[in-house]
Amino acid sequence: MPARTSWIPYALIAPSVIFLGALFLVPLVQTVWLSVSAGDGLSLENYQRMAGDLNFSLAVSNTFLLTLVVVPIQVVLALAMATMVTKLDKGRDLVLWVLTIPLGISDLAAGLAWLALLQNTGYLNSALYALGLIPGPTGWLSQETPWSLFFAIAMAEVWRATAIVLVILIAGLQLIPKEFSEAAEIFGARPWTRFRRITLPLLKPSLQSALILRTVLAFEVFAVVYALGGRNFPVLAGEAYVWQNDNQNYGVAAAYAVLIMAISLAATAVYLRVLRTRPEQLP
Amino acid sequence: MTAATSKVLEPGRSTTLPSARRFLLWTGIVALLAWVLVPIYFVALGAFGGRLGVFRWPKSIWPTDLAIEPMMQFLTIEGVFNALINSLIAAGLTVLFSIALGAPAGYALARYTFRGQNAYRLLVLLTRAFPLAILALPLTVSFIRLGLYDTPFGVSLIHTVLALPFAALVTQSLFMGIPREYEEAAWVFGCTRFQAFMRVVLPLALPGLAATAIFAFVISWNEVFAASILTVRERTLTAYLLRILSESPLHYRFAGGFILIIPSVLFIFAVRRYLFAVWGIASK
Numbered sequence: 001m002p003a004r005t006s007w008i009p010y011a012l013i014a015p016s017v018i019f020l021g022a023l024f025l026v027p028l029v030q031t032v033w034l035s036v037s038a039g040d041g042l043s044l045e046n047y048q049r050m051a052g053d054l055n056f057s058l059a060v061s062n063t064f065l066l067t068l069v070v071v072p073i074q075v076v077l078a079l080a081m082a083t084m085v086t087k088l089d090k091g092r093d094l095v096l097w098v099l100t101i102p103l104g105i106s107d108l109a110a111g112l113a114w115l116a117l118l119q120n121t122g123y124l125n126s127a128l129y130a131l132g133l134i135p136g137p138t139g140w141l142s143q144e145t146p147w148s149l150f151f152a153i154a155m156a157e158v159w160r161a162t163a164i165v166l167v168i169l170i171a172g173l174q175l176i177p178k179e180f181s182e183a184a185e186i187f188g189a190r191p192w193t194r195f196r197r198i199t200l201p202l203l204k205p206s207l208q209s210a211l212i213l214r215t216v217l218a219f220e221v222f223a224v225v226y227a228l229g230g231r232n233f234p235v236l237a238g239e240a241y242v243w244q245n246d247n248q249n250y251g252v253a254a255a256y257a258v259l260i261m262a263i264s265l266a267a268t269a270v271y272l273r274v275l276r277t278r279p280e281q282l283p
Numbered sequence: 284m285t286a287a288t289s290k291v292l293e294p295g296r297s298t299t300l301p302s303a304r305r306f307l308l309w310t311g312i313v314a315l316l317a318w319v320l321v322p323i324y325f326v327a328l329g330a331f332g333g334r335l336g337v338f339r340w341p342k343s344i345w346p347t348d349l350a351i352e353p354m355m356q357f358l359t360i361e362g363v364f365n366a367l368i369n370s371l372i373a374a375g376l377t378v379l380f381s382i383a384l385g386a387p388a389g390y391a392l393a394r395y396t397f398r399g400q401n402a403y404r405l406l407v408l409l410t411r412a413f414p415l416a417i418l419a420l421p422l423t424v425s426f427i428r429l430g431l432y433d434t435p436f437g438v439s440l441i442h443t444v445l446a447l448p449f450a451a452l453v454t455q456s457l458f459m460g461i462p463r464e465y466e467e468a469a470w471v472f473g474c475t476r477f478q479a480f481m482r483v484v485l486p487l488a489l490p491g492l493a494a495t496a497i498f499a500f501v502i503s504w505n506e507v508f509a510a511s512i513l514t515v516r517e518r519t520l521t522a523y524l525l526r527i528l529s530e531s532p533l534h535y536r537f538a539g540g541f542i543l544i545i546p547s548v549l550f551i552f553a554v555r556r557y558l559f560a561v562w563g564i565a566s567k
Binding site: 006008009010012013015016017019020023024027028030031033034080081084085087088093095096097098099100101102103104105106107108109110111112113114115116117119121122123125126129130136137159167170171174212213216217219220222223226227230237240241244245250253254257260261264265268 | 308311312315316318319320321322323325326328329337338339340341342343344380383384385387388390391392394395397399400403406407410411412413414415416417418419420421422423424425440441443444447448451476501504505506507508511512521524525528529533536537539540541543544546547548550551552555558559560
């Protein structure tokens with residue numbers, strides 16, 4: 001029985017619509033409004049202050065650099081993980097559980113876990129010392145060592161958030177009919193060809209959603225950075241936090257928020273366009 | 284959904300690899316497992332090693348002289364226990380709200396065709412293209428006015444925005460997996476729609492709903508930015524740790540990190556069967 005349109009579905013979705021209206025759409029408009037209002041009227045003063053800030057260009061380039069390095073590595077690593085896991089015949093559930101553990105780990109906790117490894121008297125330095133590569137405790141996470149700090153943050157991000165890409169890709173792999181690959185194998189296609197010509201194109205929708213999700217979150221990166229480097233490595237969300245909490249300047253914080261939103265939306269639009277799948281391409 | 288999710292990637296399909304390649308495969312797998320587990324292991328050593336453990340040089344990778352005291356000391360620091368409780372309250376409320384608001388919407392999407400359906404779906408999907416935690420910034424002012432600022436309740440509201448779209452989409456497919464005929468049979472036997480839902484659909488949907496609830500809990504438990512913006516004294520654990528980050532000794536930070544990690548590990552274990560089905564749906 002196809003249920004007729006009645007008041008019931010509207011009553012069922014109404015609470016969530018009201019909720020999202022009040023706590024998603026309203027704050028969205030408020031943020032934009034806050035960012036363009038200064039004193040009594042509209043002005044771009046907040047944006048000027050944001051752009052004139054010492055940390056601004058550093059925060060922009062750091063955030064972009066981190067995203068451009070971390071997201072591709074995560075996708076490639078997750079693809080490799082997924083391919084390896086599907087080849088397992090024993091212990092697959094256990095391996096999958098361990099590989100997906102970071103999915104539930106907070107970015108703050110991830111940063112602290114890597115801090116345990118990388119701090120001055122940490123395990124990395126102990127290992128390097130044992131190998132005779134360094135004379136004693138060495139700092140990797142200070143302002144004087146921007147590249148190793150960047151590398152540490154990137155590693156912690158890859159460690160934490162590859163799991164989500166892995167889960168989305170494995171969910172996508174399950175939807176691909178096995179027959180395609182088997183047919184190709186009969187016709188003599190090598191594993192690499194099968195992967196490139198069959199698996200990868202059919203995985204495009206999953207890749208798209210994984211990329212959107214990860215990129216939006218990557219531009220929000222904040223707690224990992226703070227746990228490892230404090231304010232030594234400015235990022236956009238961190239600057240928004242500082243302007244809001246320490247400087248108590250909600251206008252400039254809102255300007256940062258609008259900038260992050262604009263970048264996220266632009267990235268989403270690009271992914272939707274570049275990786276779109278026409279209906280006839282689906283199995 | 285239940286039948287499809289019980290087996291993730293059914294095993295045993297033509298996996299007779301030559302032994303050299305099998306060795307290579309397992310080497311890779313072991314490396315990946317180590318990559319995931321080693322940082323967790325080290326933060327655990329840091330959490331139970333205390334002040335001396337942090338500064339020992341050079342360190343041994345074996346768990347020598349660990350003790351429960353450093354962790355206990357951390358928990359008795361003023362504010363830590365309170366923050367832990369606040370985190371639990373915020374996460375509990377997030378679970379409650381996201382299920383209470385999301386499940387009815389999921390049911391509506393699964394069982395009815397109605398005008399505005401696509402608009403609703405778009406609204407839900409739209410939330411994904413936005414950095415939602417950032418939206419906590421303007422809420423500070425209105426939350427102060429409403430008396431919600433600096434309360435776990437206020438934090439849970441913004442966390443529900445994060446968890447709700449997810450809950451709606453997952454419950455939709457959950458209810459779609461339960462045949463409509465079951466419900467109709469109950470109607471025939473004289474149940475009202477509500478009774479039919481409670482007695483027939485709900486018991487079948489319960490495991491999936493539990494998994495959705497756990498995801499909502501983890502989302503809230505882990506969130507840092509909004510929680511830090513919206514609290515001052517009644518901080519959640521993540522907000523507390525972020526605030527004391529620069530002034531607290533390392534072993535306290537590791538203890539905090541360890542406490543944050545533990546529930547996640549257990550929860551991922553509890554929902555591992557649902558993980559792939561849930562994300563397969565939620566990422567469409």
